[in-house]
Amino acid sequence: MNNKVLIKLLVPEIGYSFDVFIPVNEVVWKIKKMLAKSISDLTGGVLDVNKNYILINKTTSEIYANNSTILKTNIRNISELILLTARG
Numbered sequence: 001m002n003n004k005v006l007i008k009l010l011v012p013e014i015g016y017s018f019d020v021f022i023p024v025n026e027v028v029w030k031i032k033k034m035l036a037k038s039i040s041d042l043t044g045g046v047l048d049v050n051k052n053y054i055l056i057n058k059t060t061s062e063i064y065a066n067n068s069t070i071l072k073t074n075i076r077n078i079s080e081l082i083l084l085t086a087r088g
Helices: 028-042
Strands: 004-011 016-023 053-057 079-085
Touching (some): 004 028, 016 028, 028 053, 028 079
């Protein structure tokens, strides 16, 4: 499992949290799309996959840039990330 990290994903919009493995060689925008789609499927469509989302580190409050690969961020095993709807 060297190519994946286990994160805790918090989704305040729907009041859920998930433990998720994400690939470290993907860019953030693809991970956000994948997470939104997976959560929508798991919750019966509660999360709108057509919205834009931001991914934030719960501990550092860092907002991850869309074109960064996960490996080049500080996201590691047991990182807690928040998926929020982007505004404006």
